[in-house]
Amino acid sequence: MEKKYLLTLFFALAFFTAFSGFGQNYASNNSIPQNIENLSIYPNPVSNGKTFIYITSKLNLTKSIEFYDVLGKLIFSTVLTGKELNISNLSKGVYVLKITESNISETRKLVIK
Known part of the structure; x- marks a missing residue:
């Protein structure tokens, strides 16, 4: 009789331990933004010999800009x-x-005609 209780207890503990790792992960809503809000580059494509583009965002803070070729x-x-x-x-x-x-970094394509 004692063996049945130990065996039942063992299986019950094993069952609950196995499924305790499958809980739901509750992430907070205060996550770090991954995009620059309202980022805009215009004109794009650039044509007619224009020599300036305008880069704006919601906060309009100082931006570091790197140009890469294809x-x-x-x-x-x-x-x-x-x-x-x-x-x-x-x-x-x-x-x-x-x-x-x-x-926060984002990549955008710019076409110069």
């Missing part, structure tokens, strides 16, 4: 404190911009 090579890097960025030194082509504002 092969992933860093072409140009700058820090933008306003909205207007001079692109006159860039030739026609497709670029990938990595924009970082307050430790």
